[in-house]
Amino acid sequence: MFVSGNVIFEQVLNGLTLGGIYALIALGYTMVYGVLRMINFAHSELFMLGAVGGWGLLALWPGGATLGGICVIFFVAMVGSGLLALFLNRVAYAPLRGSPRLTPLLSAIGASLFLQNVVFLWRDSQLAFPPLFVSGHFHVGHLDVSFLQTFIILISIFLMVNLTLFIRKTRLGKAMRAVSQDAETAELMGIPVHRVVALTFFIGGALGGAAGVLNGLYYGSVKYNMGFAPGIKAFTSAVLGGIGSVPGAMLGGFLLGLLESLGAGFLPKPEWKDVFAFVVLIIVLLFRPAGLLGKNRAEKV
């Protein structure tokens, strides 16, 4: 098989684009797991609703396909998905706190089906996401670089850098880390744990909403069931990086994106890409069951 440097570069760029989107979604899974030890399986619908919301906004407002417009759309999608995550926490999870671990899991699956079907009843077909101001390519030497992909990668990195600064440097970020390490002790330090949990849902949802808009831009369409596959992939990324670890989710997302697109580019048939990506996941977990950056939680008391 003929492999040129150009093809490799293209696949790496595809991988980083996909990976950025996976990583943004994965952060929502991993952060909520960090503070509650629970997988929010309705998280993929926050991603879908961010995308569909972005589409709806652009349909209402055709002038939105500009730089200023896209900022507004990102803002609305992020705040919208964030508020929805808060609502979900309030109605589907908070009332079940303290119940067996399977109960909120079922509630999450129920919430996921509910949200999908609400959107399905509204629009059951593929919805075309209008192309934005970013289109075409620019050249770096012999290499073709897509503006859109560069835009997606930069936005996802921008969001992740800000999240990291927030968690590392601010008082609320420290409160989140404290709650995820030991919620009881954090509460004794005067931290209102339920509010920190709500904040975590909001931030996770907002990042998922942003990923939804990026995904809509990338594939040019959105649909009520678009959350499923990226949701599973992002959850996988979070596990690959170490569930509960924020840098882990970022690393896992980019790694899975790269594995997938390199798999698609170099395996005999592109359909093998998921097989390849998941085989790597299984191998990693065999040797590092807690994920690449995860901690083994067998601490003695």
Added chain:
Amino acid sequence: MKLLSATGITKRFGGLTALDSVDLSLNAGEIVSVIGPNGAGKTTLFNVLTGFYSVDAGAITFSGERIDDLPVHRITKRGIARTFQNIRLFGSMTALENVMVGRHCRTRSELAAALFRTPAFYREEREIAHSSLEHLKSVGLGDQAQTPARHLSYGDQRRLEIARALATEPRLLLLDEPNAGMNSQESGVLMETLLRIRREGVTLLLIEHAMRVVMGVSDRVVVLEDGRKIAEGTPAEVQINSQVIEAYLGVPAGSDA
């Protein structure tokens, strides 16, 4: 002046009565120790006072206000802090960050300020870091500020727990076996630290097994056995109390009790 008054505190776990109408009252500025055999209910008492457990009966008043129905973080904000028998630091955070988390309830910057990095936000973050470092220095950990908590020595971890608790600016500090695992020299430093904390206006309630520490710093001693208060008084009084001696050493041979 009465700082804390708990009356008729009862806590049951299924069929076990861990605390059975216990009364406890603390005057501002006192150092009081709670002693008793294992399983007497000492740590349960701490968990009740800090709001971890709700009481089944009884009332707790802290500087004149009922606190037994408040959530844990609100009780902290009213001014009760504690340390743990089995150290519970935030292991992957630095010593300084642990103390900064303790400052949380005394600071206010909001999410919007953090997101938009307002000058007030930076000022507050600087103030938190500065005052937290002072707390670290006061327990002798000034040079360990950037060490992750789990890499500190055992004695330093105990000291860090005290610094973190003090960062919440308590009026009442509950210390659960602060002397555990310390050698006699460290013990001496600990006793000085306790007396200094009291001089700064903090009332102290200790659970402690080391009699040298209990007798050395306490104004009063409360003795629990099987969830009941069996004695209370000055260290000298408690030492010669026959019920206390029985609880610790068993019934003397030849007595027919």
